[in-house]
Amino acid sequence: MFKGLTNVAAARVWHGTMPVQYLYTAGVAGERFFQTLRRKGVFAVTTCAECQVTYLPPRLYCERCFADLSEAWAEVAPSGRVHTYTVVHEDQDGRPLDPPQVVAFVRIDGTSGGLIGRLLHLRPQDVQVEMPVDAVLAPPRRRRGSMDDIAGFAPRRVLPRRPTP
Protein backbone atom coordinates (compact mmCIF):
# COMPACT_ATOMS: atom_id res chain seq x y z
CA MET A 1 0.00 0.00 0.00
CA PHE A 2 2.77 2.45 0.81
CA LYS A 3 5.45 3.66 -1.54
CA GLY A 4 8.94 3.79 -0.08
CA LEU A 5 10.26 7.34 0.20
CA THR A 6 13.80 8.51 0.68
CA ASN A 7 13.80 9.95 4.16
CA VAL A 8 16.90 12.08 4.47
CA ALA A 9 17.37 13.84 7.74
CA ALA A 10 19.50 16.50 6.05
CA ALA A 11 18.10 16.93 2.56
CA ARG A 12 20.00 19.65 0.68
CA VAL A 13 18.07 22.90 0.97
CA TRP A 14 17.91 26.37 -0.60
CA HIS A 15 17.02 29.51 1.29
CA GLY A 16 14.25 31.79 0.16
CA THR A 17 11.98 34.48 1.53
CA MET A 18 8.69 36.00 0.38
CA PRO A 19 9.40 39.68 1.05
CA VAL A 20 6.18 41.69 1.12
CA GLN A 21 5.08 44.57 3.35
CA TYR A 22 1.68 46.06 4.07
CA LEU A 23 -0.01 49.25 5.25
CA TYR A 24 -3.31 48.44 6.96
CA THR A 25 -6.18 50.80 7.78
CA ALA A 26 -8.17 50.23 10.96
CA GLY A 27 -11.51 50.56 9.15
CA VAL A 28 -14.37 52.92 9.99
CA ALA A 29 -15.35 51.11 13.19
CA GLY A 30 -11.73 50.41 14.15
CA GLU A 31 -10.74 54.06 13.72
CA ARG A 32 -13.49 55.18 16.08
CA PHE A 33 -12.46 52.51 18.60
CA PHE A 34 -8.86 53.70 18.63
CA GLN A 35 -9.65 57.44 18.67
CA THR A 36 -12.00 56.87 21.62
CA LEU A 37 -9.37 54.83 23.40
CA ARG A 38 -6.75 57.54 22.82
CA ARG A 39 -8.92 60.47 23.87
CA LYS A 40 -11.08 59.03 26.65
CA GLY A 41 -9.42 55.79 27.77
CA VAL A 42 -12.63 53.75 27.29
CA PHE A 43 -13.80 51.18 24.72
CA ALA A 44 -16.20 52.18 21.94
CA VAL A 45 -18.65 49.38 21.08
CA THR A 46 -21.63 48.88 18.78
CA THR A 47 -24.87 47.14 19.68
CA CYS A 48 -27.45 45.32 17.57
CA ALA A 49 -30.67 45.83 19.54
CA GLU A 50 -32.49 43.19 17.52
CA CYS A 51 -29.93 40.43 18.14
CA GLN A 52 -28.96 41.74 21.58
CA VAL A 53 -25.27 41.55 20.78
CA THR A 54 -22.75 44.20 21.80
CA TYR A 55 -19.72 43.97 19.58
CA LEU A 56 -16.21 44.39 20.92
CA PRO A 57 -14.13 44.94 18.82
CA PRO A 58 -16.91 47.13 17.36
CA ARG A 59 -18.40 46.29 13.94
CA LEU A 60 -20.05 48.60 11.45
CA TYR A 61 -22.71 45.96 10.80
CA CYS A 62 -24.27 43.06 12.68
CA GLU A 63 -22.76 39.81 11.43
CA ARG A 64 -25.94 37.91 12.37
CA CYS A 65 -28.69 40.02 10.76
CA PHE A 66 -26.68 42.52 8.65
CA ALA A 67 -28.21 45.55 10.42
CA ASP A 68 -26.33 48.84 9.91
CA LEU A 69 -24.69 49.66 13.27
CA SER A 70 -23.01 52.92 12.20
CA GLU A 71 -25.35 54.89 14.53
CA ALA A 72 -25.45 52.30 17.33
CA TRP A 73 -22.38 53.35 19.32
CA ALA A 74 -21.84 53.22 23.07
CA GLU A 75 -18.85 53.35 25.40
CA VAL A 76 -17.87 50.88 28.12
CA ALA A 77 -15.23 50.94 30.86
CA PRO A 78 -12.05 49.04 29.98
CA SER A 79 -12.66 46.29 32.52
CA GLY A 80 -13.77 42.71 32.47
CA ARG A 81 -13.07 39.17 33.64
CA VAL A 82 -10.42 36.63 32.79
CA HIS A 83 -12.33 34.18 30.60
CA THR A 84 -9.31 31.94 30.11
CA TYR A 85 -5.53 32.29 30.20
CA THR A 86 -2.27 30.62 29.27
CA VAL A 87 1.34 30.83 30.37
CA VAL A 88 3.47 31.08 27.26
CA HIS A 89 6.89 29.41 27.45
CA GLU A 90 7.97 29.80 23.80
CA ASP A 91 7.98 32.64 21.31
CA GLN A 92 6.56 32.28 17.82
CA ASP A 93 9.83 30.91 16.49
CA GLY A 94 9.85 28.17 19.11
CA ARG A 95 12.54 29.84 21.26
CA PRO A 96 12.17 29.71 25.06
CA LEU A 97 10.67 32.79 26.75
CA ASP A 98 12.24 33.70 30.08
CA PRO A 99 10.31 34.59 32.13
CA PRO A 100 7.18 32.98 30.66
CA GLN A 101 4.39 35.43 29.77
CA VAL A 102 0.84 35.26 31.08
CA VAL A 103 -1.70 35.97 28.36
CA ALA A 104 -5.44 36.10 28.93
CA PHE A 105 -8.61 36.47 26.98
CA VAL A 106 -10.64 39.06 28.88
CA ARG A 107 -14.40 39.28 28.42
CA ILE A 108 -15.20 42.99 28.65
CA ASP A 109 -18.12 43.83 30.98
CA GLY A 110 -21.26 44.97 29.21
CA THR A 111 -20.24 43.44 25.87
CA SER A 112 -20.49 40.10 24.08
CA GLY A 113 -16.80 40.14 23.22
CA GLY A 114 -13.37 40.78 24.61
CA LEU A 115 -9.69 41.25 23.98
CA ILE A 116 -6.55 39.25 24.47
CA GLY A 117 -3.76 40.86 26.41
CA ARG A 118 -0.87 40.30 28.78
CA LEU A 119 -1.72 39.94 32.45
CA LEU A 120 0.37 42.35 34.50
CA HIS A 121 1.26 42.75 38.17
CA LEU A 122 0.61 39.15 39.23
CA ARG A 123 2.35 35.80 39.32
CA PRO A 124 1.21 33.00 36.96
CA GLN A 125 0.12 30.84 39.91
CA ASP A 126 -2.22 33.60 41.17
CA VAL A 127 -4.30 33.88 37.99
CA GLN A 128 -7.87 32.59 38.23
CA VAL A 129 -10.54 32.15 35.63
CA GLU A 130 -13.30 34.76 36.15
CA MET A 131 -11.07 37.11 38.21
CA PRO A 132 -11.95 40.79 37.56
CA VAL A 133 -9.30 42.84 35.77
CA ASP A 134 -8.88 46.39 34.45
CA ALA A 135 -6.98 47.48 31.36
CA VAL A 136 -3.67 49.17 32.08
CA LEU A 137 -3.50 52.06 29.61
CA ALA A 138 -0.60 54.24 28.56
CA PRO A 139 -0.77 57.78 30.03
CA PRO A 140 -3.08 60.00 27.88
CA ARG A 141 -0.25 62.02 26.32
CA ARG A 142 1.60 58.90 25.23
CA ARG A 143 -1.40 57.20 23.56
CA ARG A 144 -1.18 56.94 19.79
CA GLY A 145 -4.56 55.36 19.02
CA SER A 146 -3.34 51.77 18.57
CA MET A 147 -3.38 48.49 20.49
CA ASP A 148 -0.08 49.52 22.07
CA ASP A 149 -2.11 52.01 24.15
CA ILE A 150 -3.24 48.94 26.16
CA ALA A 151 -0.21 47.65 28.06
CA GLY A 152 -2.26 44.73 29.36
CA PHE A 153 -4.74 43.89 32.09
CA ALA A 154 -4.17 43.85 35.87
CA PRO A 155 -6.22 42.58 38.83
CA ARG A 156 -8.90 45.08 39.84
CA ARG A 157 -8.12 46.96 43.02
CA VAL A 158 -10.94 46.59 45.52
CA LEU A 159 -11.14 50.24 46.69
CA PRO A 160 -8.67 53.08 46.37
CA ARG A 161 -6.98 53.36 49.76
CA ARG A 162 -6.74 56.68 51.44
CA PRO A 163 -3.18 57.61 52.35
CA THR A 164 -2.81 57.50 56.14
CA PRO A 165 -2.03 60.92 57.53
Place this chain on the structure above:
Amino acid sequence: MKRKPTRRVAVIGAGLSLFMRRALDTGKELAYYAASQALQTAGIRLKDIQAVVMATAPDAFDGVHMKGEWLLDGAGGVGKPYLRAYVGGGSGVFSIISGWMMVASGVFDLVLVVAEEKMSSCQPHPQGAFLTIFDHIIERPLGPNLLWIFSLEQQRYMAAYGIRNEDIALVSVKNKHNALAHPAAQVAAQLTVKDILDSDVVAWPVHRLMVSPISDGAAAVVLASEQVARRLSDRPIWIQGVGWCLDTSYWGNRDLAYPRYVEKAAWMAYEMAGVTEPRKQIHVAEPYDPFAYKELHHLEGLQLADRGQAPEDLARGRFDRTGELPSCPSGGLMGVGNPIAAAGLMKVCELFWQLRREAGARQVPGNPERGVAQAWGDLMQIGTVAVLGVR
Protein backbone atom coordinates in the same frame (compact mmCIF):
# COMPACT_ATOMS: atom_id res chain seq x y z
CA MET B 1 -31.17 20.52 5.49
CA LYS B 2 -33.90 18.13 4.45
CA ARG B 3 -33.00 18.00 0.79
CA LYS B 4 -31.12 14.92 -0.34
CA PRO B 5 -28.90 14.73 -3.37
CA THR B 6 -30.21 12.24 -5.91
CA ARG B 7 -26.88 10.84 -7.08
CA ARG B 8 -24.91 8.71 -4.64
CA VAL B 9 -21.12 8.97 -4.47
CA ALA B 10 -18.62 6.30 -3.39
CA VAL B 11 -14.95 6.16 -2.47
CA ILE B 12 -13.33 3.40 -4.54
CA GLY B 13 -9.61 3.89 -3.88
CA ALA B 14 -7.26 5.47 -1.33
CA GLY B 15 -3.57 6.26 -1.10
CA LEU B 16 -1.15 7.76 1.38
CA SER B 17 2.51 8.82 1.39
CA LEU B 18 4.64 8.34 4.47
CA PHE B 19 4.27 11.21 6.93
CA MET B 20 7.67 12.56 8.01
CA ARG B 21 9.49 15.49 9.55
CA ARG B 22 11.38 16.56 6.45
CA ALA B 23 10.90 14.78 3.16
CA LEU B 24 13.44 15.09 0.37
CA ASP B 25 10.42 14.76 -1.92
CA THR B 26 8.72 17.95 -3.05
CA GLY B 27 5.05 18.54 -2.36
CA LYS B 28 4.31 17.62 -5.97
CA GLU B 29 6.15 14.31 -5.57
CA LEU B 30 4.34 13.52 -2.30
CA ALA B 31 1.01 14.29 -4.00
CA TYR B 32 1.98 12.03 -6.90
CA TYR B 33 2.71 9.06 -4.58
CA ALA B 34 -0.65 9.33 -2.85
CA ALA B 35 -2.64 10.06 -6.01
CA SER B 36 -1.10 7.31 -8.12
CA GLN B 37 -1.67 4.81 -5.31
CA ALA B 38 -5.33 5.82 -5.00
CA LEU B 39 -5.77 5.32 -8.77
CA GLN B 40 -4.02 1.96 -8.60
CA THR B 41 -6.24 0.65 -5.78
CA ALA B 42 -9.31 1.87 -7.68
CA GLY B 43 -8.06 -0.03 -10.73
CA ILE B 44 -8.13 2.99 -13.05
CA ARG B 45 -5.65 5.24 -14.88
CA LEU B 46 -5.21 9.01 -14.79
CA LYS B 47 -6.87 9.32 -18.20
CA ASP B 48 -10.10 7.96 -16.66
CA ILE B 49 -10.27 10.86 -14.17
CA GLN B 50 -12.56 13.69 -15.28
CA ALA B 51 -11.77 16.31 -12.65
CA VAL B 52 -9.33 16.84 -9.77
CA VAL B 53 -9.68 18.44 -6.32
CA MET B 54 -6.51 19.51 -4.50
CA ALA B 55 -6.61 20.44 -0.82
CA THR B 56 -3.65 22.23 0.63
CA ALA B 57 -3.56 24.68 3.55
CA PRO B 58 -1.79 28.07 3.84
CA ASP B 59 0.61 28.91 1.01
CA ALA B 60 3.10 30.03 3.65
CA PHE B 61 3.84 26.42 4.71
CA ASP B 62 5.36 25.30 1.43
CA GLY B 63 6.54 28.90 0.83
CA VAL B 64 4.94 28.95 -2.62
CA HIS B 65 2.27 31.55 -3.23
CA MET B 66 -0.75 30.00 -5.01
CA LYS B 67 0.58 26.56 -4.27
CA GLY B 68 -2.67 24.90 -5.32
CA GLU B 69 -1.83 25.80 -8.89
CA TRP B 70 1.84 24.92 -8.40
CA LEU B 71 0.87 21.43 -7.17
CA LEU B 72 -1.32 20.84 -10.26
CA ASP B 73 0.85 18.25 -11.97
CA GLY B 74 1.54 16.20 -8.82
CA ALA B 75 -2.21 15.97 -8.25
CA GLY B 76 -2.84 14.77 -11.80
CA GLY B 77 -4.76 17.93 -12.77
CA VAL B 78 -2.99 18.97 -15.98
CA GLY B 79 -5.52 19.52 -18.76
CA LYS B 80 -8.52 18.82 -16.51
CA PRO B 81 -11.11 20.78 -14.54
CA TYR B 82 -9.20 21.49 -11.30
CA LEU B 83 -10.29 22.97 -7.98
CA ARG B 84 -8.33 23.92 -4.91
CA ALA B 85 -10.35 23.18 -1.77
CA TYR B 86 -9.06 25.46 0.94
CA VAL B 87 -10.48 25.92 4.42
CA GLY B 88 -7.21 25.80 6.37
CA GLY B 89 -6.94 22.77 8.65
CA GLY B 90 -10.46 21.72 7.63
CA SER B 91 -9.33 21.28 4.02
CA GLY B 92 -8.66 17.53 4.15
CA VAL B 93 -12.29 16.61 4.85
CA PHE B 94 -13.55 19.58 2.80
CA SER B 95 -11.70 18.11 -0.19
CA ILE B 96 -14.04 15.11 -0.37
CA ILE B 97 -17.02 17.37 0.27
CA SER B 98 -15.92 19.36 -2.80
CA GLY B 99 -15.36 16.20 -4.84
CA TRP B 100 -18.70 14.84 -3.64
CA MET B 101 -20.47 17.97 -4.95
CA MET B 102 -18.83 17.48 -8.35
CA VAL B 103 -20.09 13.89 -8.62
CA ALA B 104 -23.46 14.28 -6.81
CA SER B 105 -24.31 17.17 -9.14
CA GLY B 106 -24.11 14.82 -12.10
CA VAL B 107 -21.32 16.78 -13.79
CA PHE B 108 -18.61 14.11 -13.33
CA ASP B 109 -18.43 10.35 -12.71
CA LEU B 110 -14.80 9.96 -11.62
CA VAL B 111 -13.02 12.57 -9.52
CA LEU B 112 -9.56 12.36 -7.97
CA VAL B 113 -9.20 14.09 -4.59
CA VAL B 114 -5.68 14.84 -3.35
CA ALA B 115 -4.37 16.60 -0.23
CA GLU B 116 -0.79 17.73 0.37
CA GLU B 117 1.27 19.69 2.89
CA LYS B 118 5.00 20.23 3.19
CA MET B 119 5.41 22.12 6.40
CA SER B 120 9.13 21.53 6.85
CA SER B 121 9.97 24.28 4.34
CA CYS B 122 8.78 26.99 6.72
CA GLN B 123 11.55 28.44 8.90
CA PRO B 124 12.43 28.71 11.69
CA HIS B 125 9.04 27.21 12.66
CA PRO B 126 5.73 26.89 10.73
CA GLN B 127 4.05 28.66 13.65
CA GLY B 128 5.53 31.86 12.23
CA ALA B 129 3.29 31.44 9.19
CA PHE B 130 0.32 31.78 11.52
CA LEU B 131 1.21 35.21 12.89
CA THR B 132 -0.64 36.81 10.01
CA ILE B 133 -3.89 34.87 10.50
CA PHE B 134 -4.73 37.01 13.51
CA ASP B 135 -6.65 40.27 13.17
CA HIS B 136 -4.06 42.71 11.87
CA ILE B 137 -5.29 45.66 13.95
CA ILE B 138 -6.48 44.21 17.26
CA GLU B 139 -4.44 41.07 17.83
CA ARG B 140 -1.26 41.11 15.80
CA PRO B 141 0.38 43.96 17.74
CA LEU B 142 0.60 41.47 20.66
CA GLY B 143 2.63 39.05 18.57
CA PRO B 144 0.27 36.15 19.26
CA ASN B 145 1.53 32.65 18.93
CA LEU B 146 -0.83 30.06 17.53
CA LEU B 147 -0.34 27.96 20.64
CA TRP B 148 -1.76 30.77 22.77
CA ILE B 149 -5.13 30.36 21.22
CA PHE B 150 -5.26 26.61 21.71
CA SER B 151 -3.99 26.88 25.24
CA LEU B 152 -6.63 29.51 25.99
CA GLU B 153 -9.29 27.23 24.53
CA GLN B 154 -8.08 24.12 26.37
CA GLN B 155 -7.96 26.09 29.62
CA ARG B 156 -11.55 27.27 29.13
CA TYR B 157 -12.66 23.70 28.34
CA MET B 158 -10.96 22.48 31.53
CA ALA B 159 -12.40 25.32 33.66
CA ALA B 160 -15.93 24.87 32.31
CA TYR B 161 -16.14 21.17 33.19
CA GLY B 162 -13.50 20.66 35.87
CA ILE B 163 -11.25 18.58 33.60
CA ARG B 164 -7.68 17.79 34.65
CA ASN B 165 -4.63 17.93 32.38
CA GLU B 166 -4.05 14.21 33.12
CA ASP B 167 -7.40 13.42 31.50
CA ILE B 168 -6.37 15.25 28.35
CA ALA B 169 -2.86 13.77 28.22
CA LEU B 170 -4.52 10.36 27.81
CA VAL B 171 -5.46 11.33 24.23
CA SER B 172 -1.74 11.54 23.35
CA VAL B 173 -1.12 8.16 24.98
CA LYS B 174 -3.97 6.49 23.07
CA ASN B 175 -3.23 7.96 19.65
CA LYS B 176 0.54 7.56 19.73
CA HIS B 177 -0.07 3.95 20.75
CA ASN B 178 -2.63 3.38 17.95
CA ALA B 179 -0.13 4.79 15.44
CA LEU B 180 2.35 2.00 16.24
CA ALA B 181 0.27 -0.13 13.86
CA HIS B 182 0.28 2.50 11.07
CA PRO B 183 2.98 2.01 8.41
CA ALA B 184 3.01 5.73 7.49
CA ALA B 185 3.28 7.03 11.07
CA GLN B 186 5.77 9.70 12.06
CA VAL B 187 5.42 9.94 15.86
CA ALA B 188 4.08 6.58 17.08
CA ALA B 189 5.20 5.66 20.59
CA GLN B 190 4.30 3.72 23.69
CA LEU B 191 4.10 6.40 26.39
CA THR B 192 2.41 7.03 29.73
CA VAL B 193 0.44 10.01 31.00
CA LYS B 194 3.49 10.84 33.12
CA ASP B 195 5.70 10.94 30.00
CA ILE B 196 3.27 13.39 28.37
CA LEU B 197 3.13 15.67 31.42
CA ASP B 198 6.91 15.46 31.90
CA SER B 199 7.44 16.93 28.43
CA ASP B 200 8.14 20.70 28.21
CA VAL B 201 5.31 23.14 28.73
CA VAL B 202 4.85 25.02 25.47
CA ALA B 203 2.04 27.27 26.66
CA TRP B 204 0.44 26.09 29.88
CA PRO B 205 -1.63 23.85 30.07
CA VAL B 206 -0.34 22.51 26.71
CA HIS B 207 2.77 20.32 26.89
CA ARG B 208 4.98 19.43 23.95
CA LEU B 209 3.58 15.89 23.63
CA MET B 210 0.02 17.22 23.54
CA VAL B 211 0.75 18.92 20.21
CA SER B 212 0.92 17.18 16.82
CA PRO B 213 4.24 17.42 14.95
CA ILE B 214 5.43 19.34 11.90
CA SER B 215 4.96 17.00 8.97
CA ASP B 216 5.33 16.54 5.23
CA GLY B 217 2.91 14.20 3.50
CA ALA B 218 0.02 13.59 1.11
CA ALA B 219 -3.20 11.57 0.86
CA ALA B 220 -5.67 10.84 -1.94
CA VAL B 221 -8.98 9.13 -2.72
CA VAL B 222 -10.92 8.36 -5.89
CA LEU B 223 -14.64 9.25 -5.94
CA ALA B 224 -17.12 7.62 -8.32
CA SER B 225 -20.80 7.95 -9.16
CA GLU B 226 -22.99 4.99 -8.14
CA GLN B 227 -23.13 3.41 -11.58
CA VAL B 228 -19.39 3.68 -12.14
CA ALA B 229 -18.57 2.60 -8.60
CA ARG B 230 -20.60 -0.60 -8.97
CA ARG B 231 -18.82 -1.38 -12.22
CA LEU B 232 -15.29 -0.71 -10.89
CA SER B 233 -15.46 -1.89 -7.30
CA ASP B 234 -16.86 -4.86 -5.42
CA ARG B 235 -16.63 -2.96 -2.12
CA PRO B 236 -17.37 0.72 -2.68
CA ILE B 237 -17.59 2.84 0.48
CA TRP B 238 -20.45 5.34 0.23
CA ILE B 239 -20.36 8.97 1.20
CA GLN B 240 -23.67 8.99 3.07
CA GLY B 241 -23.61 12.56 4.29
CA VAL B 242 -21.47 15.70 4.35
CA GLY B 243 -21.66 18.86 6.40
CA TRP B 244 -19.68 21.98 7.16
CA CYS B 245 -20.19 25.18 9.09
CA LEU B 246 -18.19 28.26 10.08
CA ASP B 247 -18.45 30.18 13.33
CA THR B 248 -17.63 33.90 13.60
CA SER B 249 -14.14 35.02 12.55
CA TYR B 250 -13.77 36.77 15.92
CA TRP B 251 -12.62 33.94 18.11
CA GLY B 252 -13.36 36.01 21.21
CA ASN B 253 -17.05 35.83 20.32
CA ARG B 254 -17.10 32.02 20.20
CA ASP B 255 -17.99 29.50 22.86
CA LEU B 256 -14.50 28.27 23.69
CA ALA B 257 -15.73 25.32 25.77
CA TYR B 258 -17.94 23.76 23.09
CA PRO B 259 -17.57 23.75 19.28
CA ARG B 260 -21.11 24.65 18.17
CA TYR B 261 -20.03 24.88 14.54
CA VAL B 262 -18.91 21.22 14.66
CA GLU B 263 -22.32 20.28 16.05
CA LYS B 264 -24.07 22.11 13.20
CA ALA B 265 -21.82 20.51 10.58
CA ALA B 266 -22.33 17.07 12.17
CA TRP B 267 -26.13 17.33 12.16
CA MET B 268 -26.09 18.42 8.53
CA ALA B 269 -24.09 15.29 7.65
CA TYR B 270 -26.08 12.99 9.97
CA GLU B 271 -29.44 14.13 8.57
CA MET B 272 -28.24 13.52 5.02
CA ALA B 273 -27.01 10.08 6.10
CA GLY B 274 -30.24 9.23 7.94
CA VAL B 275 -28.40 9.08 11.26
CA THR B 276 -30.67 9.99 14.15
CA GLU B 277 -28.77 8.37 17.03
CA PRO B 278 -25.08 8.99 16.31
CA ARG B 279 -23.84 7.05 19.34
CA LYS B 280 -25.56 3.89 18.13
CA GLN B 281 -25.25 4.37 14.40
CA ILE B 282 -21.61 5.48 14.17
CA HIS B 283 -19.21 2.55 14.66
CA VAL B 284 -15.84 4.19 14.15
CA ALA B 285 -14.79 7.84 14.44
CA GLU B 286 -11.85 9.85 13.16
CA PRO B 287 -12.23 13.27 14.82
CA TYR B 288 -9.55 15.91 14.25
CA ASP B 289 -6.80 15.80 16.89
CA PRO B 290 -4.06 18.39 16.17
CA PHE B 291 -3.97 19.00 19.93
CA ALA B 292 -4.84 16.37 22.52
CA TYR B 293 -7.87 18.23 23.93
CA LYS B 294 -9.25 18.77 20.43
CA GLU B 295 -10.21 15.12 19.97
CA LEU B 296 -12.37 15.34 23.11
CA HIS B 297 -13.81 18.71 22.10
CA HIS B 298 -14.70 17.32 18.69
CA LEU B 299 -16.18 14.05 19.99
CA GLU B 300 -18.59 16.20 21.99
CA GLY B 301 -19.36 18.45 19.00
CA LEU B 302 -19.96 15.31 16.90
CA GLN B 303 -22.57 14.24 19.51
CA LEU B 304 -20.54 11.12 20.31
CA ALA B 305 -20.09 12.13 23.96
CA ASP B 306 -21.96 14.39 26.39
CA ARG B 307 -20.56 17.88 26.93
CA GLY B 308 -17.58 17.72 29.26
CA GLN B 309 -17.87 13.92 29.50
CA ALA B 310 -15.49 12.83 26.72
CA PRO B 311 -12.48 12.74 29.10
CA GLU B 312 -14.33 10.33 31.42
CA ASP B 313 -15.40 8.14 28.48
CA LEU B 314 -11.79 8.11 27.28
CA ALA B 315 -10.48 7.10 30.71
CA ARG B 316 -12.82 4.09 30.83
CA GLY B 317 -11.63 2.90 27.43
CA ARG B 318 -14.73 3.76 25.39
CA PHE B 319 -12.61 5.30 22.61
CA ASP B 320 -9.89 2.62 22.49
CA ARG B 321 -9.46 0.69 19.26
CA THR B 322 -11.24 -2.23 20.94
CA GLY B 323 -13.68 0.02 22.83
CA GLU B 324 -17.36 0.70 22.33
CA LEU B 325 -16.65 3.55 19.88
CA PRO B 326 -13.09 3.41 18.49
CA SER B 327 -11.82 6.98 18.01
CA CYS B 328 -8.75 7.73 15.91
CA PRO B 329 -7.86 4.04 15.35
CA SER B 330 -5.40 5.34 12.73
CA GLY B 331 -3.35 7.04 15.44
CA GLY B 332 -4.61 10.43 14.31
CA LEU B 333 -2.57 13.56 13.95
CA MET B 334 -0.99 12.98 17.37
CA GLY B 335 0.44 9.65 16.22
CA VAL B 336 0.54 9.44 12.42
CA GLY B 337 1.47 13.11 11.98
CA ASN B 338 -0.03 16.37 10.84
CA PRO B 339 0.67 17.48 7.27
CA ILE B 340 -2.39 19.73 7.65
CA ALA B 341 -4.68 19.08 4.66
CA ALA B 342 -3.27 15.59 4.12
CA ALA B 343 -3.95 14.69 7.75
CA GLY B 344 -7.68 15.36 7.30
CA LEU B 345 -7.86 13.24 4.18
CA MET B 346 -5.79 10.53 5.92
CA LYS B 347 -8.78 10.21 8.28
CA VAL B 348 -11.08 9.57 5.33
CA CYS B 349 -8.59 6.97 3.99
CA GLU B 350 -8.65 5.32 7.43
CA LEU B 351 -12.47 5.02 7.35
CA PHE B 352 -12.21 3.56 3.84
CA TRP B 353 -9.81 0.88 5.05
CA GLN B 354 -11.67 0.26 8.32
CA LEU B 355 -15.06 -0.12 6.61
CA ARG B 356 -13.56 -2.46 3.99
CA ARG B 357 -11.83 -4.33 6.81
CA GLU B 358 -8.47 -3.74 5.19
CA ALA B 359 -6.89 -1.88 8.10
CA GLY B 360 -4.68 -4.80 9.10
CA ALA B 361 -3.25 -4.47 12.61
CA ARG B 362 -5.35 -1.31 13.08
CA GLN B 363 -8.64 -3.03 12.25
CA VAL B 364 -11.38 -2.29 14.77
CA PRO B 365 -13.25 -5.41 15.89
CA GLY B 366 -16.74 -6.39 14.77
CA ASN B 367 -18.42 -5.30 11.59
CA PRO B 368 -18.16 -1.52 11.40
CA GLU B 369 -20.77 -0.33 8.91
CA ARG B 370 -20.60 3.42 9.32
CA GLY B 371 -17.91 5.92 10.32
CA VAL B 372 -17.48 9.67 10.68
CA ALA B 373 -14.41 11.75 9.80
CA GLN B 374 -14.08 15.36 10.88
CA ALA B 375 -11.55 18.15 10.45
CA TRP B 376 -11.33 21.67 11.81
CA GLY B 377 -9.58 24.82 10.78
CA ASP B 378 -9.85 28.10 8.91
CA LEU B 379 -9.43 30.70 11.68
CA MET B 380 -10.12 27.92 14.25
CA GLN B 381 -13.79 28.23 13.28
CA ILE B 382 -14.80 25.56 10.75
CA GLY B 383 -16.06 22.03 11.21
CA THR B 384 -15.98 19.74 8.16
CA VAL B 385 -17.71 16.37 8.51
CA ALA B 386 -18.18 13.32 6.30
CA VAL B 387 -20.18 10.18 7.11
CA LEU B 388 -19.08 7.06 5.22
CA GLY B 389 -20.72 3.67 5.17
CA VAL B 390 -20.75 0.25 3.55
CA ARG B 391 -24.15 0.75 1.93
